[in-house]
Amino acid sequence: MKNVKKSLLWGLLLLYFPVMLGLVGRHHQKLVCSEVEVNVLDSLKNGFVQPHEIKNAVLGKFDGILGEPINALKLNEIETFVEKHPAVYNCEVYNTIEGILKIDLIQHKPLFRVFEKGRSYYIDEYGNEMQLFDNYTARVMIVSGVIEGQLDHLIYLARLFRKDLFWTAQIEQVYIKKNGDYVLVPRVGDHLILLGPPERIDEKMRNLKALYKQGLSPREWNKYKVINLKYKGQVLCSKNRNL
Template sequence: MRIAKNIFVWLIALGYFIASIALVSADKEDKICNTIDFSINDTTGCYFVERTDILQLLEQRNLKTIGQPFTRINKAQIEQAVINHPSVKNAQVYIENDSTLAIEVVQRNPIVRVFNYNGESYYIDKEGYVMPLSENYTAHVPVVSGKINEPYGRFVGWKIDEYESRNELGRTTILDDVYLLATFLINNYFWQSQIEQLFVNVEGEFEMVPKVGANIIEFGDASELEEKFNKLELLYERGFRRVGWNKYSRINVKYKNQVVCTKR
């Protein structure tokens, strides 16, 4: 009997606690939104999404906030609208301090900048999404140009492998190789500090311009990345120490188990 009584008391307490939370939540919903608190999580030092961008986006979607009761503010719609921005990775929207609408934004992190042959330029982020440039900031990432015909408008907001999977003809894109190569570079401190420019030649193969030395690295496609960079690293550590950085004009690592160097 005593156990049943204790359970009954705990159930009443739990019900009271849940009811209190519901009342507090309902009370918040009845309040008027006076301000918007923006929090933009950025690890790049480049703010590709700013407060004015979000405000403009809400205005374009007719998502009213300031002066509106929270009961009339659709937080889910605002959240989805912000997430749909091509430079945004994630977003959360919630009520804060009774009169404030909090919008937390996690920005995408670009790892390579693409220039196609039409003069368009855009970034690919760490997760493989195509994202736009910023008028105010430039990310310090490797640059790739050359035989790249992929237009920005076709790929923006899409993850590269998702675009390939929805392509009815099953076509692959050079951006896939660009992404693989850029991902390798950012995950390797040595090569991240050595390679600043990539070029896609007429054969669709990569050539690299290092920061040190006046030579071109003929890399081939994006297959066997680790093996090719290991061969190149051995040349940097052993060969260049003896003969110097500028003895060769071209360094070819695209063939298996060999490095072919062309003298000046």
């Protein structure tokens, strides 16, 4: 008897699913696009892109998208179009059973901002140049001086600072001298930090953090003009601003 009941149950299920799939398919064919919704997934971290800006661009590019059958929308083309925006790193486009076209996107993440030869731009976390935007300025480390040939070192340094809240809060700017020495400009304290050439960076920053946390009190941060980390195994503090 139990086997008969199981057989009947499985038979009903096998009949149910094709019927439901058919109904859903017919509903989907009749469904039209009623709205376009844009979701900037990382909007709390960066504000280069506004949802209404992307929505208006999509409606302008794909005229007549509202009211069009939802299964006729060219989702791949819409994704490709949105990803051409200079601030958009990745985009996913899909539709819902209610007829809403959803656009989820992630922005490029700038690591630092460069001032070089009369122009300024960002370098993102993948080492790509990224233009500036009038509507939003990212709070990132500033880099200036002789930049050529230093990109890999700067990316490493910026990533090191980003992983450490102490350095994120303390280091405001990096200046590269003609001889290749790096000079760090802190937010707190009337001193400069001579990092020297971009080698043994982790060791130098550990020594500097130890000096900040164990060797100097906050009141002493303005006592010295230069903290020199250039030489291996040494942290030299000077009252003269000679670099």
